[in-house]
Amino acid sequence: MEFIKQPMEIETRSMEIIAPYLEGMNLDEKAVKVYSRIIHAAGDVEYAPIIRIGAGAIDKAMGALRSGSDIYTDVEMVRTGINKRKLASFGGEVHCLIADDEVVAMAKAEGITRSMAAMRKFGKKLEGSIVAIGNAPTALFEVLRLVREEGIRPACIVGIPVGFVGAADSKRELAENGIVPYITVEGTKGGSPIAAAAINAMMYLINNDRG
Amino acid sequence: MEFIKQPMEIETRSMEIIAPYLEGMNLDEKAVKVYSRIIHAAGDVEYAPIIRIGAGAIDKAMGALRSGSDIYTDVEMVRTGINKRKLASFGGEVHCLIADDEVVAMAKAEGITRSMAAMRKFGKKLEGSIVAIGNAPTALFEVLRLVREEGIRPACIVGIPVGFVGAADSKRELAENGIVPYITVEGTKGGSPIAAAAINAMMYLINNDRG
Numbered sequence: 001m002e003f004i005k006q007p008m009e010i011e012t013r014s015m016e017i018i019a020p021y022l023e024g025m026n027l028d029e030k031a032v033k034v035y036s037r038i039i040h041a042a043g044d045v046e047y048a049p050i051i052r053i054g055a056g057a058i059d060k061a062m063g064a065l066r067s068g069s070d071i072y073t074d075v076e077m078v079r080t081g082i083n084k085r086k087l088a089s090f091g092g093e094v095h096c097l098i099a100d101d102e103v104v105a106m107a108k109a110e111g112i113t114r115s116m117a118a119m120r121k122f123g124k125k126l127e128g129s130i131v132a133i134g135n136a137p138t139a140l141f142e143v144l145r146l147v148r149e150e151g152i153r154p155a156c157i158v159g160i161p162v163g164f165v166g167a168a169d170s171k172r173e174l175a176e177n178g179i180v181p182y183i184t185v186e187g188t189k190g191g192s193p194i195a196a197a198a199i200n201a202m203m204y205l206i207n208n209d210r211g
Numbered sequence: 212m213e214f215i216k217q218p219m220e221i222e223t224r225s226m227e228i229i230a231p232y233l234e235g236m237n238l239d240e241k242a243v244k245v246y247s248r249i250i251h252a253a254g255d256v257e258y259a260p261i262i263r264i265g266a267g268a269i270d271k272a273m274g275a276l277r278s279g280s281d282i283y284t285d286v287e288m289v290r291t292g293i294n295k296r297k298l299a300s301f302g303g304e305v306h307c308l309i310a311d312d313e314v315v316a317m318a319k320a321e322g323i324t325r326s327m328a329a330m331r332k333f334g335k336k337l338e339g340s341i342v343a344i345g346n347a348p349t350a351l352f353e354v355l356r357l358v359r360e361e362g363i364r365p366a367c368i369v370g371i372p373v374g375f376v377g378a379a380d381s382k383r384e385l386a387e388n389g390i391v392p393y394i395t396v397e398g399t400k401g402g403s404p405i406a407a408a409a410i411n412a413m414m415y416l417i418n419n420d421r422g
Contacts, residue, residue, distance in 0.1 A: 077404065169214065
């Protein structure tokens with residue numbers, strides 16, 4: 001069977017196929033890149049009408065990434081999906097505490113998820129950083145609590161947890177938080193490759209800016 | 212905001228929400244588990260009608276996993292998503308060669324994707340193993356070539372690459388291969404968490420079998 005084997009050709013063709021689904025949505029050039037990479041990662045054009053990007057969120061995130069901000073993730077799959085070589089070129093790195101002994105103990109003691117305990121342990125480190133959540137609604141709820149109750153201000157929250165228990169609610173709360181810039185997806189869909197795709201799209205935009 | 216924080220409660224509630232979408236599909240108990248974990252991982256009930264499981268594929272995969280077969284993946288995100296502690300309890304481990312120097316060189320020299328080159332390098336090691344593809348259609352096409360042209364017989368191919376270039380075609384070819392048991396999803400949707408979810412579901416079924 002004949003098929004396209006060359007990586008750049010695959011990517012170019014994929015973006016061409018996605019483009020018509022974004023027409024008439026009044027997206028700026030940067031948003032088009034973020035939308036396209038999310039749709040590409042999900043293989044699902046039905047993401048187009050449910051992606052939500054807060055005003056200025058892409059510029060805020062790009063600014064933070066460009067200046068070497070670190071990224072804090074809920075699960076290892078998001079960390080794996082992020083282009084760490086690109087991130088390191090700006091001076092940043094990715095942190096995930098889901099397998100941290102103290103986090104595991106805290107989660108067990110309090111009857112909460114490990115990813116929620118991980119966000120609590122990150123705490124003040126999230127200040128000025130990028131938060132990337134691709135799995136656990138509980139982690140996103142905890143970050144929003146840190147914002148609301150402890151005054152912590154990430155540069156941008158990419159909050160795209162997935163599933164039927166809390167995901168839609170946590171993402172609605174994110175989109176309505178009124179304080180921190182955000183990138184999210186309405187409803188139950190989401191996941192680690194989606195969150196990682198949004199982050200990678202913004203890093204690739206920085207390289208484009210630099211020419 | 213009140214929300215469910217307890218991991219087992221989240222999972223149980225999620226499975227309850229998914230169950231009605233599988234009614235009337237005439238699935239056996241094991242297939243229900245695999246379907247449910249896929250839908251759970253995607254947060255997308257529209258997976259229900261597009262999941263395809265070849266006759267005997269779950270039993271074949273479970274038998275291989277139980278006896279300590281290794282798993283070969285196209286990308287690191289699939290490896291990350293697989294429950295490696297559970298796999299190790301059966302004696303198996305996960306292999307991914309996408310960052311292997313020889314694979315990188317082969318991909319560059321031949322103008323193919325690294326994940327395709329990785330499958331070619333695995334070659335005979337795939338015999339009797341579980342193949343788990345969650346990203347690259349090119350990797351799945353290559354595994355199907357190894358089956359067809361080189362007589363290699365994995366125990367089961369979990370082939371759920373994602374995207375708009377080759378994914379649907381490669382998965383159709385998998386479902387029609389007529390030789391190797393398979394688990395796949397029709398169309399453009401898929402991804403690493405989906406492939407990992409199918410694998411994890413089967414490992415958890417083995418533990419249930421054991422009581």
